[in-house]
Amino acid sequence: MNETNTRYDLTVALTYYEPYVSGLTHTARTVAEGMAARGWRVAVATTRHERSLPSRETIAGVDVYRAPVLGRLSRTPLSPGYPAMTARLARRSGVLHLNLPMADAAIVANLVRRTPIVSTLHIDLYLPPGLLNTVAMRASDVTSRSAIRRSAAVVAYSEDQAHDSKFWPLMRRREFQAIPAPCLDRRGGQPSYRKGGGLHVGFLGRIVEDKGIVYLVRAFRRITDPDARLLIAGNYLTVAGGDNLADVRAEIGEDRRIAVLGELRGREIDDFYASIDVFALPSVAESFGIVQAEAMMCGIPSVTTNLPGGRSPVTSTGFGKLVPPRDPEALESAILEMAATSRDWREEKALLARELFSSDRSLDAYEKTFASARTGMNPNFGI
Structure with a gap:
């Protein structure tokens, strides 16, 4: 992978990625890999949150770029090079998928220039009580608001989540889409963890x-x-x-x-x-x-x-x-x-x-949203 030359249809930005597992990373990875399977050229801009991870690799057809991490503040990886790396990739992409909350979201959103942004608000950040966590949440809110203002479209998992969010007054001014997280059909397993016939x-x-x-x-x-x-x-x-x-x-x-x-x-x-x-x-x-x-x-x-x-x-x-x-x-x-x-x-x-x-239903909606943002259309979606 040559970061200076490769052009992409979509760059997906988030600070934690494979092999880290959370609802946010699951959604972002499923979207990235799902779009790649549909023929889109996809990059992921993330951090090297584990030192054993390579700075660049391809996973399931997705080019993954990782910026070095110097340390952590609460749940946030401190990566001075991450915003610039993400912006470089985004400027060579048809659309940037920004996954919020993200500490660097405001910087990234203001560096990408003309590349349209689709932001997914996964959750209003929650951290356990404490002075440091309170400061971190307030800083995160500032960056999320800035990113949403720069977004062509904003996605949340449901109308229920979006309307209760502190960011709804901003989200409603953008092209808003409620798209459930892409979920996997996990039928067919064996009850290997079951012991006895009780509940x-x-x-x-x-x-x-x-x-x-x-x-x-x-x-x-x-x-x-x-x-x-x-x-x-x-x-x-x-x-x-x-x-x-x-x-x-x-x-x-x-x-x-x-x-x-x-x-x-x-x-x-x-x-x-x-x-x-x-x-x-x-x-x-x-x-x-x-x-x-x-x-x-x-x-x-x-x-x-x-x-x-x-x-x-x-x-x-x-x-x-x-x-x-x-x-x-x-x-x-x-x-x-x-x-x-x-x-x-x-x-x-x-x-x-x-x-x-189903993941296909979610991917259909995301693909329409990305395509619309890339072409500057204002569709009336719904799933």
Whole structure:
């Protein structure tokens, strides 16, 4: 790859990329690789958040460029060369896909010159309480606002998420699109994590404070069935901003019915979904929850907190139950209610989930948005 000469149809900008896993990186990677599979020339501008990663490589037809990282501030990689590298790539591209929140978004947006920008607002940044995190969130808000002002179009996962966002007054002035995250059909796994015939509840995601896992553990421990199991899967070793595994383990105590599985990938995730009866997403901050949508596509109902955006997979399908944040008693009741639902009802709802959340449907909408921004059109989209 020669950064000085190669021209692209699309540059996707985000600070963490493969092999880092989060909802944001999943969406950005699926969009990048999906557009490349459709014949678009795609670059990703990201940071070298692990020193073992190469500065340039091609993954699934996507040219990935990584800027060096000097350190971190909270969850933010400090990479002085990142804005300039991203801008160079963007200026040789038909359109820039900017993934927010991003600390360098304002700088990048003002360096790209005439290249049109499509910004995806994945979430209003949430960090645990603390002076440093408060400063970081306020700085992030400033950069997001600046980037949105420079954007030809802005995407959020749902109308629900967008209308509750602090950035909605700006977003509504741009060409706005509600595009659900592209989700994978993970049916066909083996129940290799299942032990016995009791109720199996599952959580999958980063092991961090904002996922509310401690409240799920408290809820599960209210269930007295000795054959019930709670499977907690997700990354806690390389989480930006740090994990809260110690808090989760303290809540688990000596309850051997609860297993922490660690990070799962590929077929392991398929097997995880095949092993559970109810999915739980007890977040205290959430904008969509790809993991719950993928669970639904596999025929598994989701119990999730009643948060704008995070509740949209449940409200749009009826395939689950909403509970207040930080409420173990409500979580327990909802889990048991969903566990008692019929197979026919689950199959009916799974069909709807696969229709609404498929990656092809999401990619169709993104492709229209990118094409419109590139040509300066003002389409009336909808999915």
